[in-house]
Amino acid sequence: MxxxxxxxxxxxxxxxxxxxxxxxxxxxxxxxxxxxxxxxxLFPRSLTAAEAQRRSATDGRAIVYWRPGCPFCVRLRATLGGAARRAHWVDIWRDPEGAAAVRAVADGNETVPTVVLAGTPYVNPDPRWLLSRLRAG
Known part of the structure; x- marks a missing residue:
């Protein structure tokens, strides 16, 4: 805590x-x-990685892996505004599975934000790009 x-x-x-x-x-x-x-x-309620993956499989929403204090995560969250609710958020400091998922796609590093959209991971994506994807559905 x-x-x-x-x-x-x-x-x-x-x-x-x-x-x-x-x-x-x-x-x-x-x-x-x-x-x-x-x-x-300021961030939406965090889920565990397993719960986010399960929900994403049924509703097709993006999964955003983040951690408190990360300036890039704050920038992403601020840019997304209300559209942030259209993604599932996983705090990697609260969920070891989430941290492992990030390390698996970021060359062993815990680089956040990492976004998984339609099964494809994006490490530190452009916030405006993600916003357009979330708005598109």
Whole structure:
């Protein structure tokens, strides 16, 4: 749990320290906003890899493997907006099977975001490309 929320918590503490030591409230608010962006709270509910694969086999949705604190995952999530609900999300820090699935397609690395769309894996795809695919159905 600490690993998932650690970066967001650290940013909040740093913002609070800046504010308390004479900085303006602007710094705290800026750090709080940044903490919100890197926290797991902005992402859709994560499934296990097995559950995501099972659901994807029946509904054809994409599977997005991600981890908290990943700036590329935040960029992808922000670009997708509401379309993010059209994919199944797997947090590789919570699911060892998900991490193994990513390593299997990313040369042994846990490179995220990794997206599996129609059975084909894409490592760190262009967010606009994925958005167009999710909107197309």
């Amino acid at each position: 600490l690993r998932r929320w650690g970066l967001a918590g650290l940013l909040l503490v740093l913002g609070a320290l800046l504010w308390v030591t004479g900085g303006s409230v602007f710094f705290f608010l800026a750090f709080a906003l940044l903490a919100a962006f890197v926290s797991p709270a």
